[in-house]
Amino acid sequence: MATTATKQIRIVKNGGPITSDVYMAYYSAGTAATEDWYKGDILHLSATGKLARADGAEGSGVYGTATALDNDAPWDAAHKWFIALSDHDSSAEGKSVYVPVQEITADTVFEIQLAASSTTAPTQANVLLGVDGYGAYTSTTGVWGLDVDDASNGMFVVVAKSSDYSPFIAETGVAGTAGSGSMVYAKLVGNIIL
Amino acid sequence: MADFNKTASAKSAIRASGSDIHTSENFKLALARGLDMVWKRDFETPKQGMNLLFEDSIKQETASYQTFRTLGGVTPQNRDADEMEFITRADGFGFTVKTYNFRQAIAIERTLEEVDDVGVIRGLQADLAENGKMTIEYAIADMFNRGVNPSNAPVLADDGMYLIDTDRPNANPAAGTWSNQETASAITPTSLWTAQLNARQMTDENGRLYPQYIKKLVIRPDDEKTVQEILNSQLDPTNAMNTTNTMYKKFEYIVYDYLTDACIYYLMDDPKSEKNEARFYWRVRPGFETWKEQPDVTNQRVRFAFGLGLGCPRKMFRGGEVS
Numbered sequence: 001m002a003t004t005a006t007k008q009i010r011i012v013k014n015g016g017p018i019t020s021d022v023y024m025a026y027y028s029a030g031t032a033a034t035e036d037w038y039k040g041d042i043l044h045l046s047a048t049g050k051l052a053r054a055d056g057a058e059g060s061g062v063y064g065t066a067t068a069l070d071n072d073a074p075w076d077a078a079h080k081w082f083i084a085l086s087d088h089d090s091s092a093e094g095k096s097v098y099v100p101v102q103e104i105t106a107d108t109v110f111e112i113q114l115a116a117s118s119t120t121a122p123t124q125a126n127v128l129l130g131v132d133g134y135g136a137y138t139s140t141t142g143v144w145g146l147d148v149d150d151a152s153n154g155m156f157v158v159v160a161k162s163s164d165y166s167p168f169i170a171e172t173g174v175a176g177t178a179g180s181g182s183m184v185y186a187k188l189v190g191n192i193i194l
Numbered sequence: 195m196a197d198f199n200k201t202a203s204a205k206s207a208i209r210a211s212g213s214d215i216h217t218s219e220n221f222k223l224a225l226a227r228g229l230d231m232v233w234k235r236d237f238e239t240p241k242q243g244m245n246l247l248f249e250d251s252i253k254q255e256t257a258s259y260q261t262f263r264t265l266g267g268v269t270p271q272n273r274d275a276d277e278m279e280f281i282t283r284a285d286g287f288g289f290t291v292k293t294y295n296f297r298q299a300i301a302i303e304r305t306l307e308e309v310d311d312v313g314v315i316r317g318l319q320a321d322l323a324e325n326g327k328m329t330i331e332y333a334i335a336d337m338f339n340r341g342v343n344p345s346n347a348p349v350l351a352d353d354g355m356y357l358i359d360t361d362r363p364n365a366n367p368a369a370g371t372w373s374n375q376e377t378a379s380a381i382t383p384t385s386l387w388t389a390q391l392n393a394r395q396m397t398d399e400n401g402r403l404y405p406q407y408i409k410k411l412v413i414r415p416d417d418e419k420t421v422q423e424i425l426n427s428q429l430d431p432t433n434a435m436n437t438t439n440t441m442y443k444k445f446e447y448i449v450y451d452y453l454t455d456a457c458i459y460y461l462m463d464d465p466k467s468e469k470n471e472a473r474f475y476w477r478v479r480p481g482f483e484t485w486k487e488q489p490d491v492t493n494q495r496v497r498f499a500f501g502l503g504l505g506c507p508r509k510m511f512r513g514g515e516v517s
Binding site for chain 1: 212
């Protein structure tokens with residue numbers, strides 16, 4: 001049974017530079033919620049040099065459905081990656097505007113909840129430290145989870161489990177549908193970082 | 195028109211920014227103009243676990259403790275001209291305490307300090323301290339929640355067994371085994387009576403009678419009503435036969451809010467006395483440090499190190515599962 005994440009990504013250490021007047025949001029004459037994001041979402045610097053949500057190619061994010069991401073665009077190529085520091089409403093802005101972001105570098109460690117696009121239980125026992133590149137599974141509300149059912153596509157590498165960094169509290173996450181949805185520390189896989 | 199018939203509708207959770215540095219974007223709502231009042235919602239809770247452990251301090255990261263014991267136990271009849279018998283001693287069980295480091299930090303961008311006119315960054319040091327206290331609270335709670343017949347536990351006693359366990363070895367092999375675990379049971383006057391009886395019939399590590407007396411019960415909140423009824427009823431509250439309640443005002447009890455495992459502990463002495471070999475070892479008490487990696491980001495961290503150790507629970511703890 002698929003299980004989505006309910007807790008957002010947060011950078012816990014080695015976050016990159018914080019900027020609010022360097023990168024502009026992608027804008028395509030205005031429409032869609034596919035260009036909006038909420039703070040805490042992962043963004044990427046697209047081929048047009050604009051920031052766009054990372055759950056789809058520039059301007060085609062897929063809020064509203066639970067989505068398994070692996071080597072799909074934009075994760076099929078190296079990019080600069082960011083965490084959004086504030087919500088962004090593309091149609092309200094009506095143009096491409098500067099947005100506050102923090103860069104995710106190769107050293108950046110963030111906490112992410114385990115999710116499952118298929119049937120594996122989203123527990124710490126089902127992920128390996130520092131070995132596989134896991135895919136992502138985003139929820140209907142755009143919360144990012146590390147997909148325990150996809151260990152073959154290089155997005156996230158687990159660097160610590162909450163049983164290590166928070167040893168006295170067994171599980172901290174409660175996933176969207178079923179399972180425990182444990183938390184882990186992860187980095188982005190190095191070869192997708194520009 | 196006054197609206198006195200409001201319908202409940204849950205708000206969506208507030209998203210966090212996800213950044214590891216506090217910036218003004220983190221607090222966009224609180225820093226907005228025109229608010230009448232802004233405050234940080236705290237959840238400070240009373241700390242309870244430390245009351246059950248003896249506090250000690252060590253310098254080493256890993257410290258080993260060893261006990262020794264006297265063989266024999268009574269003085270032999272021996273006339274003056276006979277040859278004297280001498281007491282002999284032997285090693286007892288030992289145990290090792292490992293301490294662990296704990297650190298956490300905050301980082302604040304100077305711009306936030308400048309624009310913060312409502313105090314969103316006030317009390318961050320208190321937050322660090324509170325996190326430290328909760329770490330200790332959960333560490334101790336973990337010891338007791340996985341203390342009665344668990345499948346694994348954060349600390350083992352010096353005899354290699356869990357805090358509450360059966361078939362415990364004695365250092366003197368001739369003494370056989372002993373137990374400080376009661377049979378799983380609902381809490382009743384009878385179960386408390388049996389626990390008291392078993393405490394009185396305990397043996398020392400040479401297998402000789404070593405009577406102990408239950409002083410206090412440590413219970414989870416779920417059992418408070420039951421225990422309160424048992425300890426405050428002159429007649430047995432578990433039946434309708436008007437029989438005497440032998441447990442009437444027999445013990446004091448402590449409700450341990452962080453005890454979530456279905457179990458009860460029996461304290462046989464003051465946990466703050468030397469008799470308590472369940473110990474909390476400080477290596478470094480919580481300390482704060484402020485530093486800057488660059489002029490306009492202020493960092494502050496809390497750091498402390500502690501470990502938990504357990505010698506022999508014989509003088510202090512008995513317990514059992516609550517069914």
